[in-house]
Amino acid sequence: MQQEPARRSNRDRTEATRADLIAAARKLFTEKSYAETGTPEIVAAAGVTRGALYHHFADKQALFAAVVEQEAAAVAEEIERASPPSLFAPDALIAGSDAYLAAMRAPGRARLLLLDGPAVLGRAAMDDIDNRHGNRSLREGLIAAMRAQTMTRLPVEALTALLAAAFDRAALAIEAGAETGPYREVLVALIDGLSPTHPQAPGPARTR
Amino acid sequence: MQQEPARRSNRDRTEATRADLIAAARKLFTEKSYAETGTPEIVAAAGVTRGALYHHFADKQALFAAVVEQEAAAVAEEIERASPPSLFAPDALIAGSDAYLAAMRAPGRARLLLLDGPAVLGRAAMDDIDNRHGNRSLREGLIAAMRAQTMTRLPVEALTALLAAAFDRAALAIEAGAETGPYREVLVALIDGLSPTHPQAPGPARTR
């Protein structure tokens, strides 16, 4: 009947506790919001004490950052799964955006990644996270399309950021109850509009 | 030598106190952030007590909402001032977006309106505010362009929201130190791309 204390290595303990904390925080941060979720509630859900939290994370923000990181990775993975490596460029972009909108329908995920994330961690930190995960495939898709002359040549960083922003807003609108159709239509139109079909403003880049 | 207590009407007192609170809050919310600004600090800067704050505003959020409302109105006014009522449609859009980017360079304004605002008040409330102020001229410009056949016919709400999102992200990037040029170029390209020059997918609207 001896309930062995299950001699676990320190690495295992840390890993398990961190995972528990992140999972509990993720659940609460997606159900409510960052501001409305207190650390007492998180540690209760994770089955530890606040001491453990502040041992593994510098502060509440750091735990939040870990959750955001994980969710961003999850979104990126869902996209890459749905959008096989190399469809032909324009189709890949459309497929990717559909996959993104689908991935963003996970309850609370849009608020976490698109509202609380930027506000709590700052846009710069979010850009960093996005560039390591989600935006990567978008930017590569855009570069591929530009190489294939399927798309007007434009500053890549700015184009990636602004298209991603449009995707994000669409995801928020859809989670808020809007129909997918119109937003998808506009997104497609914006992407299609970047085809170099018409000789719009062929001159050198304007200053200012 | 009688320092008259300056018999002021209640309406004047309320108006003055509310204005003081909003001004002090605006200053602090733009210098720091919503979360980092406490009500004790706000009322100290405004020269009143927390009692006055909670008499005039339901809570900290309500004060914040008043600040956001005022800033959104200021932005809208700067845009309408810079973009004379009716240039011809496409030019008006470009002029308007330039004015928007310029207005958004007021220190801290981008974070207030584009990061803290949505996170604290929610996207729905921010959409409401935007539709009453800034987005109005954008939407009207888009409708005008579509009427003049200068622009592909698209769902107006979605198009307005997604273009506004792109503008917002550009404003944030610029405030974060990015150069204006590339972002402006991409914005122009996105707008130009909506010209109905090429017969892209003339069929009936896709479902889903």
Place this chain on the structure above:
DNA sequence: CAGATAACATACAGTCTGCATGTAAATTGT
């Protein structure tokens, strides 16, 4: 197996928010 270190738990200080209560000024009714 002893000392050091890591993984927690517990206790505490400081701060904040929202409300309840108290007071002075203004408004209203007569």
Place this chain on the structure above:
DNA sequence: ACAATTTACATGCAGACTGTATGTTATCTG
């Protein structure tokens, strides 16, 4: 013009939360 009422505040209080300091137990190292 004066009493009653309402409005505009100020003060004080309760609860909650965050971050840290300190204490304890488990693991690792030599």
